[in-house]
Amino acid sequence: MTQAQATGYDGLSPRLIAATELRAFLLGCFGIAERELFVAHENQVTEELDDVPPDVVFAAFCTYRQVPGHFAMDFSVGIEGQLAARVGRREFAERFAAHFDVYVLYGDAEPPGLWTVILADGTRLLGAMDEGDGRYRLCAVTAPVPGRPEVPVHEDLWQLR
Template identity: 60%
Template sequence: MSGGGYDLLSSRTVEVPELRSFLLDTFAVPETGLFVAPADRVDEELRDVPQDLVFAAFCTFEPVEGHFATTLTVGVDTNRARHVGHLDFATRFATHFKAMVLYGDAEPPGLWTVILADGTRLLATLDEDDDRVTLTTATAPVPELPEVAVDAGL
């Protein structure tokens, strides 16, 4: 089994049925091959699932504060699920759910990629304090967050 993973922050909380539908479509996995649950309920949700069962895609989420509403973690068995690049996944999520998405892949140290609901990409710096994540600076204006400073030279 080979795997891949995706971590992102979303400005919008997504209900489980909507999230399941999006992940099933994105990774082309069968309903029985997908697990989705809040991070604090994983053990409870898996209580009656055979321990040797391996899901094609496994997603957990939990709330955060600040400019984002939730953090999402997805693990994928790339032998049983469609391969989707990190940027493609984050862009699909942002545009599908009309959310601002933050993720990291190959940015310079200290910078993160922000994808706006229309698919526009920016680089940004963050302030993280416990479960509170706020953008501090971005390479272009963030329409939903006029208080975020703009520095095109990031």
Template identity: 70%
Template sequence: MTETAATGYDCLSSCLVPESGLRTFLLDCFGIAESELFVSHDDRIAERSRDIPQDVVFSVFCRYRQVFGHFAMGFDVGVEGRPTERVGRREFAERFAAHFDTYVLYGDTEPPGLWTVILADGTRLRVAMDEEDDRYVLHAATAPVPGLPEVRVDEGLWRLR
């Protein structure tokens, strides 16, 4: 039997999703049982994992935190085993954006310094942003970002390799 490698989905969301909503979404998105999922705010991981045996491996491990700027929440989802075959990074971001009616930033194969933003309707934008500590501010995008008229539109971002 071959083992599926682990992967991760590191994202920013323009809305802050309650933990219960995040948990429900992850269970449905990856088609896993509650026992295969761990979800926690960054500040509570040690406390919540205290009674979990060290040899336990979750299929999906999610940590989240509040961020600032054009995004409200940052989250990292580690995926191991069969769920990695079910949902890729782009599909994950598309599902999250549509489910929570938000825009989601993620990275995959973009040139250094650029990212992809998925809008709630599935539109995909390439963006450039400034980040400092937990503050993320978009400064250019290949098309207008809803609710952010100050973000400069630069279709040339698609040509950067």
């Protein structure tokens, strides 16, 4: 039997999701038990793991942090291989966007400098982002992003594939 390797699903959300909401979403999304999931703000990981035995392995390990710009939250979900086979990167982003009614920026197989943006309705866009001054800002997208009319639309980004 071939087992999928562990991987990570990273993304940006325009809304800061409370840890309890994030936990409930991840449990349902991956179909795992409470004991198989770790969720914490990136500055509280050590504290949260203080009472966890060192030999415990989580099927999903999620950290998040607040960020400025067009996004409010950066999240990182490390998952074991069987979960990656169960829910792919794009499907995860689609579920996240739909569940929280937000757009999500994530990376998969885009050309350098571009990212995929999934809207709450499942629409997939390409986007370019500026991370200057520690702020995460969309600087171009292939179609309008709800709530971000100031972001220029450049349909020609698709030609960079």
